[in-house]
Amino acid sequence: MRFIHTADWHLGRIFHGVHLTEDQAYVLDEFIKIAQDAHPDVVIVAGDIYDRAVPPQDAVALLDDVLSRLVGDVGVPVVLIAGNHDSPERLAFGSRLLANSNLHVFGTFSADPRPVVLEDDFGPVSIYAVPFAEPPVVREKIGADHIRDHDSALRQILRRIEAGRPANTRSILVAHAAVVGGEASDSERPLSIGGSGTVEPAVFHGFDYVALGHLHRPQASGQGRIHYSGSILKYSFSEASHGKSVNIVEMDAKGGCTVERVALSPRRDVRHIQGNLSDILEKARSDQNRDDYIMVTLLDRGPVLNAMGRLREVYPNTLHVERPLFTPSAMHARAPADHKRLTETEMFCAFFSQVTGEEMTEREARAFARIVEALRRREREAT
Ligand SMILES: [Mn+2]
Structure with a gap:
């Protein structure tokens, strides 16, 4: 069979x-x-x-x-x-x-x-x-x-x-x-x-x-x-x-x-490109698949004007731009964590400790998880 x-x-x-x-x-x-x-x-x-x-x-x-x-x-x-x-x-x-x-x-x-x-x-x-x-x-x-x-x-x-x-x-x-x-x-x-x-x-x-x-x-x-x-x-x-x-x-x-x-070959691939803006723009000229969905990690250390706009001129489907090496010093003190990589519980724990100055207890974390799970279930079942 x-x-x-x-x-x-x-x-x-x-x-x-x-x-x-x-x-x-x-x-x-x-x-x-x-x-x-x-x-x-x-x-x-x-x-x-x-x-x-x-x-x-x-x-x-x-x-x-x-x-x-x-x-x-x-x-x-x-x-x-x-x-x-x-x-x-x-x-x-x-x-x-x-x-x-x-x-x-x-x-x-x-x-x-x-x-x-x-x-x-x-x-x-x-x-x-x-x-x-x-x-x-x-x-x-x-x-x-x-x-x-x-x-x-x-x-x-x-x-x-x-x-x-x-x-x-x-x-x-x-x-x-x-x-x-x-x-x-x-x-x-x-x-x-x-x-x-x-x-x-x-x-x-x-x-x-x-x-x-x-x-x-x-x-x-x-x-x-x-x-x-x-x-x-x-x-x-x-x-x-x-x-x-x-x-x-x-x-x-x-x-x-x-x-x-x-x-399976997609109509548009999902790609991650890294480099300096000028290098990326230069290489894009010979790129056959400029319609792909692109995420760019810019390695420029200094400020770059309108990075997204300039990238979209060559890669119209640039969807996300990251600047890991460029952190304005004012932002640095607060060093925001990448919230997209955190679960709801982790995010709420961070919020909780920021507001109260204390870590959440395990019991509190469990109570929070129960609430989120109930909400998820309701969202799935209702509407
Ligand atoms: Mn799935």
Whole structure:
């Protein structure tokens, strides 16, 4: 059996003020061609279909178009799950009807996940799709009081799957989770605030291939059975060095998998350029890809007039300029930390100690984390 594993489409993403929908449509066109050429038995999308719970209309139209072409024109079944950016209920709309048309959408968490079963020459392959859910949701639906975090929640779900799974059947798990030891980037929203959002690779024991979403760099762990396909585009400048790809997986009669990463080429790349302004402007003349999304780290030590304006004359999509070596002395005393790299809790701790002159106690930090988590949940569920 052959299948394609992709994840983290984040349709509707806005990157430094730029709507990426056209870039996403471009790369998904390429994805559909890859699917056409590979003749897979199924396409798996492991969560973060949209970038937010209420996606913009363009993003909804794009998903509708892409899925219609995959399932309708290419003729390949699609299995997709909600990630932590998606609204489970909105994504799940019509899913029971769509399942009859080879589009298997798993939006809301179910205590008894039923597999999508596909056949190849060697027999059945069960695909278990577990959409992202907050631990309290899992706790309530399963009725297991000991579930406190993502690790214990997923363990419990997988135990239930294990119990109902016929022995000696090949199986694929689809989930949206942060595995311990995985390499993160700046565009992933943490799965939990305060406390651990990660899961041990050992929880995935027993599956022949684990198709994960959440981490945006393609990577594998757990003796090569656990895979992140990574996102389809670079969604932060921390990903400038990533190669984005999708996994084409060949599963043999015994469940052994060979994984091929097929590169995706974006309409515009995301790049990080460093140097003196004059050097950058000079080199830009021979740059073939001036429309790329650019972040510039200027190494000039003295003041530079209108750096952004001059950069945009050569790189119209310059989105961010940094001046690490140029700090006006008045600013120096206050040495502002780079707030974009801090979590809400860290930022609030810094604010707290600035105002009160004292460090926050652990109890206070936990209380704060609880409030943020409740707000996040409400934001995801409401509106
Ligand atoms: Mn994601």
